[in-house]
Amino acid sequence: MLDVKNIKKDFPIFKNHENDKKPLIYLDNAATTFKPKSVIDATSRYYLEDGANAHRGDYDLAYHVDKEVEKCRAHLASFLNCFSREIVFTSGTSMSMNLVAYGYGIKFLKEGDEILLTEAEHASNVLPWFKVSETTKAKINYIPLDEEGRCTPEALRKVITKNTKVVSIAQVTNVLGFKIDIKEMAKIAHEYGAILVCDAAQSAPHMKIDVKDLDCDFLCLSAHKMLGPTGIGALYGKFDLLKKMDPFMMGGGDNARFDMCGNVAYLEPPAKFEAGTMNIAAIYGFDEALTYLENIGLENIENHEKELRNYAINKLKELDNVIIYNEKADAGIITLNVKGVFPQDEASYLNSKGICVRSGEHCAKLLKDRLKTVGTIRVSLYLYNDKSDVDALYEALKNGGNFLDAFFN
Amino acid sequence: MLSLTNEMKREIIMEHYNSPNNKVEDITKISNFENFRKIRMDSDSCIDDITIYLDIENDVIKNAYFSGVACAISTASTDILCDMVKNKSEKDALYIISQYENMLYEKEYDSEVLEELNAFSETHKQAARIKCATLGAFGISKILNGENDE
Ligand SMILES: Cc1ncc(COP(=O)(O)O)c(C=O)c1O
Numbered sequence: 001m002l003d004v005k006n007i008k009k010d011f012p013i014f015k016n017h018e019n020d021k022k023p024l025i026y027l028d029n030a031a032t033t034f035k036p037k038s039v040i041d042a043t044s045r046y047y048l049e050d051g052a053n054a055h056r057g058d059y060d061l062a063y064h065v066d067k068e069v070e071k072c073r074a075h076l077a078s079f080l081n082c083f084s085r086e087i088v089f090t091s092g093t094s095m096s097m098n099l100v101a102y103g104y105g106i107k108f109l110k111e112g113d114e115i116l117l118t119e120a121e122h123a124s125n126v127l128p129w130f131k132v133s134e135t136t137k138a139k140i141n142y143i144p145l146d147e148e149g150r151c152t153p154e155a156l157r158k159v160i161t162k163n164t165k166v167v168s169i170a171q172v173t174n175v176l177g178f179k180i181d182i183k184e185m186a187k188i189a190h191e192y193g194a195i196l197v198c199d200a201a202q203s204a205p206h207m208k209i210d211v212k213d214l215d216c217d218f219l220c221l222s223a224h225k226m227l228g229p230t231g232i233g234a235l236y237g238k239f240d241l242l243k244k245m246d247p248f249m250m251g252g253g254d255n256a257r258f259d260m261c262g263n264v265a266y267l268e269p270p271a272k273f274e275a276g277t278m279n280i281a282a283i284y285g286f287d288e289a290l291t292y293l294e295n296i297g298l299e300n301i302e303n304h305e306k307e308l309r310n311y312a313i314n315k316l317k318e319l320d321n322v323i324i325y326n327e328k329a330d331a332g333i334i335t336l337n338v339k340g341v342f343p344q345d346e347a348s349y350l351n352s353k354g355i356c357v358r359s360g361e362h363c364a365k366l367l368k369d370r371l372k373t374v375g376t377i378r379v380s381l382y383l384y385n386d387k388s389d390v391d392a393l394y395e396a397l398k399n400g401g402n403f404l405d406a407f408f409n
Numbered sequence: 410m411l412s413l414t415n416e417m418k419r420e421i422i423m424e425h426y427n428s429p430n431n432k433v434e435d436i437t438k439i440s441n442f443e444n445f446r447k448i449r450m451d452s453d454s455c456i457d458d459i460t461i462y463l464d465i466e467n468d469v470i471k472n473a474y475f476s477g478v479a480c481a482i483s484t485a486s487t488d489i490l491c492d493m494v495k496n497k498s499e500k501d502a503l504y505i506i507s508q509y510e511n512m513l514y515e516k517e518y519d520s521e522v523l524e525e526l527n528a529f530s531e532t533h534k535q536a537a538r539i540k541c542a543t544l545g546a547f548g549i550s551k552i553l554n555g556e557n558d559e
Binding site for chain 2: 407
Protein backbone atom coordinates (compact mmCIF):
# COMPACT_ATOMS: atom_id res chain seq x y z
CA MET A 1 0.00 0.00 0.00
CA LEU A 2 1.04 3.61 -0.45
CA ASP A 3 2.65 5.59 2.33
CA VAL A 4 -0.51 7.54 3.09
CA LYS A 5 0.90 9.36 6.14
CA ASN A 6 3.49 11.03 3.96
CA ILE A 7 1.17 11.58 1.04
CA LYS A 8 -1.27 13.40 3.34
CA LYS A 9 1.48 15.89 4.20
CA ASP A 10 1.43 17.05 0.58
CA PHE A 11 -2.23 18.08 0.88
CA PRO A 12 -2.58 21.27 2.96
CA ILE A 13 -6.32 20.80 3.43
CA PHE A 14 -5.72 18.02 5.96
CA LYS A 15 -3.51 20.25 8.08
CA ASN A 16 -5.96 23.12 7.77
CA HIS A 17 -8.66 21.00 9.39
CA GLU A 18 -6.48 19.34 12.00
CA ASN A 19 -8.04 21.30 14.84
CA ASP A 20 -11.65 20.93 13.79
CA LYS A 21 -14.14 19.46 16.25
CA LYS A 22 -14.56 16.42 14.07
CA PRO A 23 -12.03 14.59 11.88
CA LEU A 24 -11.89 15.11 8.11
CA ILE A 25 -12.47 11.74 6.48
CA TYR A 26 -12.89 12.45 2.80
CA LEU A 27 -14.53 9.61 0.88
CA ASP A 28 -16.11 11.59 -1.95
CA ASN A 29 -13.25 11.46 -4.43
CA ALA A 30 -15.48 10.56 -7.34
CA ALA A 31 -17.01 14.02 -6.96
CA THR A 32 -13.72 15.85 -6.75
CA THR A 33 -10.30 15.45 -5.17
CA PHE A 34 -8.11 17.51 -2.85
CA LYS A 35 -5.07 19.28 -4.29
CA PRO A 36 -1.43 18.82 -3.35
CA LYS A 37 0.54 21.93 -2.47
CA SER A 38 2.53 21.71 -5.70
CA VAL A 39 -0.69 22.15 -7.69
CA ILE A 40 -1.89 25.05 -5.56
CA ASP A 41 1.53 26.73 -5.82
CA ALA A 42 1.64 26.33 -9.59
CA THR A 43 -1.79 27.90 -9.90
CA SER A 44 -0.67 30.86 -7.79
CA ARG A 45 2.57 31.08 -9.74
CA TYR A 46 0.63 32.08 -12.83
CA TYR A 47 -0.95 35.01 -10.99
CA LEU A 48 2.13 35.91 -8.95
CA GLU A 49 4.79 35.71 -11.64
CA ASP A 50 3.48 35.33 -15.18
CA GLY A 51 0.10 37.04 -15.40
CA ALA A 52 -0.15 37.60 -19.18
CA ASN A 53 -2.67 36.12 -21.61
CA ALA A 54 -1.86 33.17 -23.83
CA HIS A 55 -1.60 33.40 -27.65
CA ARG A 56 -0.43 37.02 -27.35
CA GLY A 57 3.29 36.47 -27.60
CA ASP A 58 4.62 40.01 -28.18
CA TYR A 59 6.52 40.30 -24.92
CA ASP A 60 8.47 38.04 -22.57
CA LEU A 61 5.75 37.34 -20.04
CA ALA A 62 3.24 36.38 -22.70
CA TYR A 63 5.78 34.23 -24.46
CA HIS A 64 6.44 32.46 -21.20
CA VAL A 65 2.71 31.81 -20.60
CA ASP A 66 2.39 30.28 -24.06
CA LYS A 67 5.28 28.00 -23.29
CA GLU A 68 3.71 26.86 -20.03
CA VAL A 69 0.35 26.16 -21.68
CA GLU A 70 2.02 24.11 -24.41
CA LYS A 71 4.15 22.34 -21.81
CA CYS A 72 1.02 21.14 -20.03
CA ARG A 73 -0.50 20.08 -23.34
CA ALA A 74 2.59 18.05 -24.19
CA HIS A 75 2.63 16.58 -20.71
CA LEU A 76 -0.99 15.45 -20.96
CA ALA A 77 -0.26 14.06 -24.42
CA SER A 78 2.55 11.93 -23.05
CA PHE A 79 0.34 10.98 -20.05
CA LEU A 80 -2.25 9.58 -22.50
CA ASN A 81 0.21 8.54 -25.22
CA CYS A 82 -0.91 10.80 -28.06
CA PHE A 83 0.27 13.90 -29.93
CA SER A 84 -0.02 17.39 -28.45
CA ARG A 85 -2.13 18.46 -31.39
CA GLU A 86 -4.72 15.89 -30.34
CA ILE A 87 -5.28 17.52 -26.93
CA VAL A 88 -7.94 20.24 -26.69
CA PHE A 89 -8.22 22.10 -23.38
CA THR A 90 -11.80 22.38 -22.14
CA SER A 91 -13.39 23.24 -18.80
CA GLY A 92 -13.78 19.53 -18.01
CA THR A 93 -15.48 16.32 -19.02
CA SER A 94 -18.90 17.91 -19.47
CA MET A 95 -17.57 20.47 -21.91
CA SER A 96 -15.50 17.85 -23.72
CA MET A 97 -18.59 15.68 -24.19
CA ASN A 98 -20.63 18.63 -25.41
CA LEU A 99 -17.88 19.51 -27.85
CA VAL A 100 -17.97 16.02 -29.34
CA ALA A 101 -21.77 15.98 -29.41
CA TYR A 102 -22.11 19.38 -31.06
CA GLY A 103 -18.97 19.44 -33.13
CA TYR A 104 -19.12 15.87 -34.39
CA GLY A 105 -22.58 14.46 -33.58
CA ILE A 106 -24.70 17.30 -34.86
CA LYS A 107 -22.46 17.79 -37.88
CA PHE A 108 -22.32 14.21 -39.09
CA LEU A 109 -25.33 12.28 -37.74
CA LYS A 110 -28.68 12.11 -39.51
CA GLU A 111 -32.05 10.40 -39.36
CA GLY A 112 -31.71 6.61 -39.31
CA ASP A 113 -28.38 6.74 -37.47
CA GLU A 114 -28.02 5.37 -33.97
CA ILE A 115 -26.13 6.41 -30.83
CA LEU A 116 -25.39 3.70 -28.26
CA LEU A 117 -25.06 4.57 -24.56
CA THR A 118 -25.61 2.58 -21.36
CA GLU A 119 -27.96 3.14 -18.44
CA ALA A 120 -24.96 3.68 -16.18
CA GLU A 121 -23.73 6.85 -17.87
CA HIS A 122 -23.32 10.17 -16.12
CA ALA A 123 -25.72 12.93 -17.20
CA SER A 124 -22.82 14.60 -19.02
CA ASN A 125 -22.62 11.60 -21.32
CA VAL A 126 -26.37 11.38 -21.84
CA LEU A 127 -27.90 14.82 -22.16
CA PRO A 128 -25.57 16.08 -24.94
CA TRP A 129 -26.61 13.02 -26.99
CA PHE A 130 -30.29 13.76 -26.28
CA LYS A 131 -29.63 17.11 -27.94
CA VAL A 132 -27.93 15.45 -30.91
CA SER A 133 -30.89 13.12 -31.24
CA GLU A 134 -33.39 15.97 -31.05
CA THR A 135 -31.51 17.97 -33.66
CA THR A 136 -30.54 15.24 -36.14
CA LYS A 137 -33.35 12.68 -35.52
CA ALA A 138 -30.68 10.05 -34.90
CA LYS A 139 -31.93 7.49 -32.36
CA ILE A 140 -30.50 6.72 -28.92
CA ASN A 141 -30.38 3.11 -27.76
CA TYR A 142 -28.85 1.50 -24.70
CA ILE A 143 -26.38 -1.36 -24.48
CA PRO A 144 -27.94 -3.69 -21.91
CA LEU A 145 -26.05 -4.10 -18.63
CA ASP A 146 -25.53 -7.51 -17.09
CA GLU A 147 -27.15 -8.44 -13.78
CA GLU A 148 -24.48 -6.72 -11.75
CA GLY A 149 -24.68 -3.56 -13.80
CA ARG A 150 -21.60 -4.11 -15.97
CA CYS A 151 -21.39 -3.30 -19.67
CA THR A 152 -19.55 -5.99 -21.64
CA PRO A 153 -18.24 -6.21 -25.21
CA GLU A 154 -20.56 -9.18 -25.81
CA ALA A 155 -23.55 -7.00 -24.96
CA LEU A 156 -22.34 -4.35 -27.40
CA ARG A 157 -21.92 -6.98 -30.10
CA LYS A 158 -25.54 -8.05 -29.63
CA VAL A 159 -27.04 -4.61 -30.19
CA ILE A 160 -24.67 -2.80 -32.55
CA THR A 161 -25.76 -2.48 -36.17
CA LYS A 162 -24.61 -0.86 -39.40
CA ASN A 163 -26.67 2.17 -38.37
CA THR A 164 -24.67 2.73 -35.20
CA LYS A 165 -22.50 5.80 -35.66
CA VAL A 166 -21.46 6.60 -32.09
CA VAL A 167 -20.81 4.43 -29.04
CA SER A 168 -20.27 6.62 -25.99
CA ILE A 169 -19.43 5.00 -22.66
CA ALA A 170 -17.57 5.58 -19.41
CA GLN A 171 -14.39 3.60 -18.87
CA VAL A 172 -15.25 3.50 -15.17
CA THR A 173 -18.87 4.18 -14.25
CA ASN A 174 -19.47 6.70 -11.53
CA VAL A 175 -22.14 4.91 -9.54
CA LEU A 176 -21.08 1.27 -9.68
CA GLY A 177 -17.37 1.58 -10.47
CA PHE A 178 -17.13 -1.14 -13.08
CA LYS A 179 -14.15 -0.96 -15.41
CA ILE A 180 -15.23 -1.38 -19.01
CA ASP A 181 -13.07 -3.00 -21.68
CA ILE A 182 -12.80 0.06 -23.91
CA LYS A 183 -10.22 -1.50 -26.21
CA GLU A 184 -12.53 -4.35 -27.17
CA MET A 185 -15.53 -2.00 -27.38
CA ALA A 186 -13.61 0.30 -29.74
CA LYS A 187 -12.67 -2.65 -31.92
CA ILE A 188 -16.30 -3.72 -32.23
CA ALA A 189 -17.47 -0.15 -32.87
CA HIS A 190 -14.88 0.23 -35.65
CA GLU A 191 -15.95 -3.04 -37.30
CA TYR A 192 -19.34 -1.41 -37.78
CA GLY A 193 -17.95 1.97 -38.83
CA ALA A 194 -18.91 3.71 -35.60
CA ILE A 195 -16.69 5.90 -33.44
CA LEU A 196 -16.05 5.22 -29.77
CA VAL A 197 -16.23 8.10 -27.29
CA CYS A 198 -14.73 7.33 -23.89
CA ASP A 199 -15.76 9.19 -20.73
CA ALA A 200 -12.59 8.93 -18.66
CA ALA A 201 -13.69 11.24 -15.82
CA GLN A 202 -13.57 8.37 -13.33
CA SER A 203 -10.77 6.34 -14.88
CA ALA A 204 -7.99 8.81 -15.75
CA PRO A 205 -7.36 9.63 -12.06
CA HIS A 206 -6.97 6.00 -11.08
CA MET A 207 -5.36 3.97 -13.84
CA LYS A 208 -2.90 4.20 -16.70
CA ILE A 209 -4.56 5.17 -19.98
CA ASP A 210 -3.00 4.71 -23.40
CA VAL A 211 -5.34 6.12 -26.02
CA LYS A 212 -3.40 4.60 -28.90
CA ASP A 213 -3.68 1.16 -27.34
CA LEU A 214 -7.38 1.64 -26.55
CA ASP A 215 -7.87 3.03 -30.05
CA CYS A 216 -10.79 5.16 -28.85
CA ASP A 217 -11.71 8.07 -31.10
CA PHE A 218 -12.38 10.63 -28.39
CA LEU A 219 -11.64 10.66 -24.68
CA CYS A 220 -12.89 13.17 -22.10
CA LEU A 221 -11.44 13.97 -18.68
CA SER A 222 -11.53 16.52 -15.84
CA ALA A 223 -8.43 17.75 -13.98
CA HIS A 224 -10.28 18.32 -10.70
CA LYS A 225 -10.92 14.61 -10.27
CA MET A 226 -7.19 13.88 -10.64
CA LEU A 227 -5.67 16.30 -8.09
CA GLY A 228 -5.79 19.23 -10.49
CA PRO A 229 -7.68 22.53 -10.35
CA THR A 230 -11.37 22.94 -11.11
CA GLY A 231 -12.38 24.49 -14.42
CA ILE A 232 -9.90 22.67 -16.62
CA GLY A 233 -10.00 19.38 -18.47
CA ALA A 234 -9.36 18.02 -21.90
CA LEU A 235 -10.69 16.32 -24.95
CA TYR A 236 -8.43 13.88 -26.71
CA GLY A 237 -9.46 13.30 -30.31
CA LYS A 238 -7.84 11.52 -33.22
CA PHE A 239 -6.38 14.32 -35.29
CA ASP A 240 -8.29 13.60 -38.50
CA LEU A 241 -11.58 13.65 -36.54
CA LEU A 242 -10.68 16.89 -34.80
CA LYS A 243 -9.84 18.37 -38.18
CA LYS A 244 -13.20 17.66 -39.69
CA MET A 245 -15.35 18.54 -36.75
CA ASP A 246 -16.76 21.99 -35.92
CA PRO A 247 -15.93 24.16 -32.94
CA PHE A 248 -19.00 24.81 -30.83
CA MET A 249 -17.68 28.01 -29.40
CA MET A 250 -16.43 30.63 -31.82
CA GLY A 251 -14.32 33.66 -31.08
CA GLY A 252 -10.89 35.09 -30.40
CA GLY A 253 -7.93 32.77 -30.63
CA ASP A 254 -9.51 30.08 -32.80
CA ASN A 255 -9.23 31.70 -36.25
CA ALA A 256 -6.42 32.81 -38.50
CA ARG A 257 -8.43 35.55 -40.17
CA PHE A 258 -12.00 36.50 -40.95
CA ASP A 259 -13.83 39.22 -42.82
CA MET A 260 -17.25 40.82 -42.43
CA CYS A 261 -18.64 38.89 -45.42
CA GLY A 262 -18.70 35.76 -43.24
CA ASN A 263 -15.49 34.17 -44.48
CA VAL A 264 -13.48 32.61 -41.69
CA ALA A 265 -10.30 30.61 -41.76
CA TYR A 266 -10.17 28.57 -38.61
CA LEU A 267 -6.87 27.58 -37.10
CA GLU A 268 -5.87 23.95 -37.02
CA PRO A 269 -6.86 21.83 -34.00
CA PRO A 270 -6.51 22.21 -31.10
CA ALA A 271 -6.53 26.02 -31.35
CA LYS A 272 -9.72 25.86 -33.43
CA PHE A 273 -11.60 24.67 -30.34
CA GLU A 274 -10.05 27.01 -27.82
CA ALA A 275 -11.81 30.31 -28.47
CA GLY A 276 -11.63 32.88 -25.70
CA THR A 277 -9.23 33.19 -22.81
CA MET A 278 -8.78 29.85 -21.11
CA ASN A 279 -8.33 29.06 -17.43
CA ILE A 280 -4.59 29.57 -17.67
CA ALA A 281 -3.84 29.32 -13.95
CA ALA A 282 -5.60 25.97 -13.87
CA ILE A 283 -3.47 24.76 -16.77
CA TYR A 284 -0.34 25.53 -14.69
CA GLY A 285 -1.84 23.49 -11.86
CA PHE A 286 -2.95 20.65 -14.10
CA ASP A 287 0.65 20.17 -15.27
CA GLU A 288 1.78 19.73 -11.66
CA ALA A 289 -1.10 17.35 -10.93
CA LEU A 290 0.11 15.09 -13.75
CA THR A 291 3.63 15.24 -12.33
CA TYR A 292 2.34 14.30 -8.88
CA LEU A 293 0.39 11.33 -10.25
CA GLU A 294 3.36 10.15 -12.29
CA ASN A 295 5.69 10.39 -9.33
CA ILE A 296 3.46 8.15 -7.25
CA GLY A 297 2.74 5.96 -10.27
CA LEU A 298 -0.71 5.18 -11.62
CA GLU A 299 -0.23 1.47 -11.15
CA ASN A 300 0.63 2.02 -7.51
CA ILE A 301 -2.46 4.17 -7.11
CA GLU A 302 -4.64 1.54 -8.73
CA ASN A 303 -3.22 -1.22 -6.55
CA HIS A 304 -3.58 0.86 -3.42
CA GLU A 305 -7.25 1.49 -4.15
CA LYS A 306 -7.86 -2.14 -4.98
CA GLU A 307 -6.35 -3.31 -1.72
CA LEU A 308 -8.22 -0.70 0.28
CA ARG A 309 -11.46 -1.57 -1.47
CA ASN A 310 -11.07 -5.25 -0.65
CA TYR A 311 -10.39 -4.37 2.95
CA ALA A 312 -13.50 -2.17 3.03
CA ILE A 313 -15.76 -4.73 1.36
CA ASN A 314 -14.70 -7.48 3.74
CA LYS A 315 -15.20 -5.26 6.72
CA LEU A 316 -18.53 -3.73 5.68
CA LYS A 317 -19.88 -7.15 4.80
CA GLU A 318 -19.74 -7.98 8.49
CA LEU A 319 -22.47 -5.42 9.06
CA ASP A 320 -25.94 -6.95 8.72
CA ASN A 321 -27.56 -3.54 8.40
CA VAL A 322 -25.56 -2.56 5.31
CA ILE A 323 -26.49 -3.42 1.71
CA ILE A 324 -23.61 -3.27 -0.77
CA TYR A 325 -24.67 -2.89 -4.39
CA ASN A 326 -21.37 -3.39 -6.19
CA GLU A 327 -19.29 -5.90 -4.28
CA LYS A 328 -17.63 -7.12 -7.46
CA ALA A 329 -16.77 -3.76 -9.03
CA ASP A 330 -13.22 -2.85 -9.98
CA ALA A 331 -12.66 0.77 -9.04
CA GLY A 332 -12.46 2.31 -5.59
CA ILE A 333 -16.16 3.05 -5.51
CA ILE A 334 -18.47 1.34 -3.03
CA THR A 335 -22.19 1.91 -3.34
CA LEU A 336 -24.29 1.05 -0.32
CA ASN A 337 -27.29 1.76 1.87
CA VAL A 338 -28.11 1.22 5.50
CA LYS A 339 -31.26 -0.88 5.65
CA GLY A 340 -34.36 1.18 6.24
CA VAL A 341 -32.54 4.52 6.19
CA PHE A 342 -32.98 7.08 3.44
CA PRO A 343 -29.51 7.67 1.91
CA GLN A 344 -29.52 11.37 2.56
CA ASP A 345 -30.34 10.85 6.23
CA GLU A 346 -27.44 8.43 6.48
CA ALA A 347 -25.07 10.80 4.70
CA SER A 348 -25.85 13.60 7.13
CA TYR A 349 -25.32 11.21 9.99
CA LEU A 350 -21.91 10.29 8.56
CA ASN A 351 -21.19 13.99 8.18
CA SER A 352 -21.71 14.43 11.91
CA LYS A 353 -18.86 11.94 12.36
CA GLY A 354 -16.64 13.84 9.94
CA ILE A 355 -17.13 11.39 7.09
CA CYS A 356 -17.77 12.96 3.68
CA VAL A 357 -19.73 10.78 1.25
CA ARG A 358 -22.22 11.51 -1.48
CA SER A 359 -25.84 10.47 -1.25
CA GLY A 360 -28.23 10.52 -4.13
CA GLU A 361 -28.62 9.31 -7.63
CA HIS A 362 -25.12 10.39 -8.61
CA CYS A 363 -26.42 11.75 -11.89
CA ALA A 364 -27.03 8.27 -13.28
CA LYS A 365 -30.76 8.76 -13.10
CA LEU A 366 -31.47 5.95 -15.50
CA LEU A 367 -29.86 3.42 -13.24
CA LYS A 368 -32.24 3.57 -10.34
CA ASP A 369 -34.74 1.28 -11.98
CA ARG A 370 -32.02 -1.31 -11.98
CA LEU A 371 -30.74 -1.03 -8.41
CA LYS A 372 -34.37 -0.88 -7.23
CA THR A 373 -33.64 1.92 -4.83
CA VAL A 374 -34.28 5.63 -5.10
CA GLY A 375 -30.77 6.42 -4.06
CA THR A 376 -27.56 5.19 -2.53
CA ILE A 377 -24.54 6.30 -0.60
CA ARG A 378 -21.34 6.38 -2.61
CA VAL A 379 -17.98 5.92 -0.94
CA SER A 380 -15.07 6.69 -3.26
CA LEU A 381 -11.42 6.17 -2.37
CA TYR A 382 -8.17 7.76 -3.47
CA LEU A 383 -4.47 7.75 -2.79
CA TYR A 384 -4.72 9.68 0.50
CA ASN A 385 -7.23 7.27 2.05
CA ASP A 386 -6.13 4.42 4.26
CA LYS A 387 -7.55 1.69 6.46
CA SER A 388 -8.23 4.10 9.31
CA ASP A 389 -10.73 5.92 7.08
CA VAL A 390 -12.49 2.65 6.33
CA ASP A 391 -12.48 1.76 10.03
CA ALA A 392 -14.14 5.07 10.87
CA LEU A 393 -16.76 4.43 8.21
CA TYR A 394 -17.36 0.95 9.59
CA GLU A 395 -17.86 2.23 13.14
CA ALA A 396 -20.25 4.93 11.98
CA LEU A 397 -22.31 2.62 9.77
CA LYS A 398 -22.59 0.14 12.62
CA ASN A 399 -24.72 2.68 14.43
CA GLY A 400 -26.11 3.98 11.15
CA GLY A 401 -29.72 3.08 11.96
CA ASN A 402 -29.78 5.77 14.63
CA PHE A 403 -29.33 8.45 12.03
CA LEU A 404 -31.27 11.07 13.96
CA ASP A 405 -28.42 11.16 16.51
CA ALA A 406 -26.83 13.62 14.14
CA PHE A 407 -29.80 15.89 14.40
CA PHE A 408 -29.77 16.12 18.18
CA ASN A 409 -26.10 16.21 19.09
CA MET B 410 -46.83 24.43 24.88
CA LEU B 411 -44.59 22.19 26.94
CA SER B 412 -40.98 22.42 25.96
CA LEU B 413 -39.96 19.28 24.16
CA THR B 414 -36.99 17.17 25.18
CA ASN B 415 -34.70 15.88 22.42
CA GLU B 416 -36.14 12.43 23.01
CA MET B 417 -39.65 13.72 22.36
CA LYS B 418 -38.53 15.61 19.27
CA ARG B 419 -36.89 12.49 17.92
CA GLU B 420 -40.06 10.48 18.49
CA ILE B 421 -42.20 13.06 16.72
CA ILE B 422 -39.92 13.00 13.66
CA MET B 423 -39.70 9.21 13.52
CA GLU B 424 -43.44 8.82 13.99
CA HIS B 425 -44.29 11.15 11.11
CA TYR B 426 -41.54 9.66 8.95
CA ASN B 427 -42.49 6.02 9.52
CA SER B 428 -46.25 6.47 9.42
CA PRO B 429 -47.18 9.77 7.85
CA ASN B 430 -50.83 10.78 8.16
CA ASN B 431 -51.12 12.67 4.91
CA LYS B 432 -48.97 10.76 2.47
CA VAL B 433 -50.80 9.17 -0.45
CA GLU B 434 -49.55 6.73 -3.07
CA ASP B 435 -52.09 7.75 -5.66
CA ILE B 436 -53.93 11.04 -5.35
CA THR B 437 -56.52 10.01 -7.90
CA LYS B 438 -58.00 7.67 -5.27
CA ILE B 439 -59.01 10.69 -3.18
CA SER B 440 -62.41 12.10 -4.07
CA ASN B 441 -62.49 15.56 -5.59
CA PHE B 442 -58.75 15.34 -6.45
CA GLU B 443 -59.37 17.18 -9.73
CA ASN B 444 -59.99 20.35 -7.80
CA PHE B 445 -56.83 20.17 -5.66
CA ARG B 446 -54.06 22.61 -6.28
CA LYS B 447 -50.67 20.99 -6.45
CA ILE B 448 -46.99 21.63 -6.75
CA ARG B 449 -44.04 19.35 -7.36
CA MET B 450 -41.00 20.04 -5.26
CA ASP B 451 -37.96 18.19 -6.52
CA SER B 452 -34.86 19.43 -4.87
CA ASP B 453 -31.94 20.26 -7.13
CA SER B 454 -29.34 19.07 -4.67
CA CYS B 455 -30.77 15.77 -3.47
CA ILE B 456 -33.21 13.04 -4.39
CA ASP B 457 -36.19 14.43 -2.48
CA ASP B 458 -39.08 14.62 -4.90
CA ILE B 459 -42.53 15.26 -3.45
CA THR B 460 -45.79 16.67 -4.74
CA ILE B 461 -48.06 18.58 -2.39
CA TYR B 462 -51.84 18.80 -2.87
CA LEU B 463 -54.11 21.34 -1.18
CA ASP B 464 -57.88 21.34 -1.29
CA ILE B 465 -58.79 24.98 -0.81
CA GLU B 466 -62.33 26.30 -0.54
CA ASN B 467 -63.11 29.94 0.13
CA ASP B 468 -59.63 30.68 1.46
CA VAL B 469 -59.77 27.74 3.85
CA ILE B 470 -57.52 24.70 3.43
CA LYS B 471 -59.91 21.77 3.68
CA ASN B 472 -57.36 19.06 3.16
CA ALA B 473 -53.64 18.60 2.56
CA TYR B 474 -51.78 15.62 1.10
CA PHE B 475 -48.39 14.78 -0.33
CA SER B 476 -46.87 12.00 -2.41
CA GLY B 477 -43.37 11.02 -3.51
CA VAL B 478 -40.06 10.08 -1.87
CA ALA B 479 -37.99 12.11 0.55
CA CYS B 480 -35.68 11.82 3.54
CA ALA B 481 -36.87 11.64 7.13
CA ILE B 482 -36.57 15.36 7.76
CA SER B 483 -38.48 16.36 4.60
CA THR B 484 -41.13 13.70 5.03
CA ALA B 485 -41.81 14.35 8.71
CA SER B 486 -41.88 18.14 8.39
CA THR B 487 -44.18 18.00 5.37
CA ASP B 488 -46.52 15.59 7.12
CA ILE B 489 -46.73 17.72 10.26
CA LEU B 490 -47.36 20.84 8.18
CA CYS B 491 -50.16 19.10 6.29
CA ASP B 492 -51.75 18.21 9.65
CA MET B 493 -51.37 21.75 10.86
CA VAL B 494 -52.71 23.72 7.91
CA LYS B 495 -55.90 21.70 7.65
CA ASN B 496 -59.00 23.76 8.43
CA LYS B 497 -56.93 26.90 8.66
CA SER B 498 -57.35 30.03 6.61
CA GLU B 499 -54.67 30.71 4.01
CA LYS B 500 -53.51 33.62 6.11
CA ASP B 501 -53.13 31.55 9.28
CA ALA B 502 -51.30 28.83 7.37
CA LEU B 503 -48.84 31.35 5.97
CA TYR B 504 -48.30 32.74 9.46
CA ILE B 505 -47.37 29.27 10.76
CA ILE B 506 -44.96 28.78 7.89
CA SER B 507 -43.34 32.15 8.45
CA GLN B 508 -42.80 31.36 12.13
CA TYR B 509 -41.41 27.94 11.23
CA GLU B 510 -38.93 29.52 8.84
CA ASN B 511 -37.95 32.05 11.49
CA MET B 512 -37.17 29.18 13.82
CA LEU B 513 -35.06 27.35 11.24
CA TYR B 514 -33.10 30.49 10.39
CA GLU B 515 -32.58 31.30 14.08
CA LYS B 516 -34.71 34.44 14.15
CA GLU B 517 -37.37 35.43 16.73
CA TYR B 518 -40.39 33.19 16.41
CA ASP B 519 -43.70 32.37 18.01
CA SER B 520 -43.24 28.79 19.22
CA GLU B 521 -46.86 28.58 20.45
CA VAL B 522 -48.25 28.24 16.93
CA LEU B 523 -45.65 25.68 15.82
CA GLU B 524 -46.87 22.75 17.92
CA GLU B 525 -45.09 19.60 16.70
CA LEU B 526 -42.94 21.62 14.29
CA ASN B 527 -40.92 22.55 17.38
CA ALA B 528 -39.31 19.15 16.89
CA PHE B 529 -37.17 20.81 14.18
CA SER B 530 -35.73 23.51 16.41
CA GLU B 531 -32.26 21.93 16.24
CA THR B 532 -32.06 21.93 12.47
CA HIS B 533 -29.68 24.88 12.27
CA LYS B 534 -26.97 22.73 13.85
CA GLN B 535 -26.92 20.64 10.66
CA ALA B 536 -27.25 23.52 8.25
CA ALA B 537 -27.36 21.21 5.23
CA ARG B 538 -30.70 19.90 6.51
CA ILE B 539 -32.49 23.26 6.45
CA LYS B 540 -33.29 22.55 2.82
CA CYS B 541 -34.95 19.29 3.80
CA ALA B 542 -36.91 20.85 6.64
CA THR B 543 -38.27 23.58 4.39
CA LEU B 544 -39.14 21.56 1.27
CA GLY B 545 -42.79 21.05 2.26
CA ALA B 546 -43.15 24.52 3.75
CA PHE B 547 -41.92 26.17 0.55
CA GLY B 548 -44.29 24.03 -1.48
CA ILE B 549 -47.33 24.95 0.60
CA SER B 550 -46.51 28.64 0.56
CA LYS B 551 -45.96 28.52 -3.20
CA ILE B 552 -49.45 27.10 -3.65
CA LEU B 553 -50.91 29.66 -1.26
CA ASN B 554 -49.17 32.37 -3.26
CA GLY B 555 -50.96 31.26 -6.38
CA GLU B 556 -48.67 28.70 -8.05
CA ASN B 557 -50.27 25.55 -9.40
CA ASP B 558 -48.66 22.82 -11.53
CA GLU B 559 -50.61 21.51 -14.46
C1 LIG C 1 -18.44 9.44 -15.30
C2 LIG C 1 -18.51 10.94 -15.24
N1 LIG C 1 -18.63 11.64 -16.37
C3 LIG C 1 -18.68 12.98 -16.37
C4 LIG C 1 -18.60 13.72 -15.21
C5 LIG C 1 -18.68 15.21 -15.28
O1 LIG C 1 -17.47 15.78 -14.93
P1 LIG C 1 -17.30 17.36 -14.81
O2 LIG C 1 -18.33 17.81 -13.80
O3 LIG C 1 -15.92 17.56 -14.34
O4 LIG C 1 -17.56 17.95 -16.14
C6 LIG C 1 -18.47 13.03 -14.01
C7 LIG C 1 -18.41 13.80 -12.75
O5 LIG C 1 -19.00 13.48 -11.75
C8 LIG C 1 -18.41 11.62 -14.02
O6 LIG C 1 -18.31 10.93 -12.89
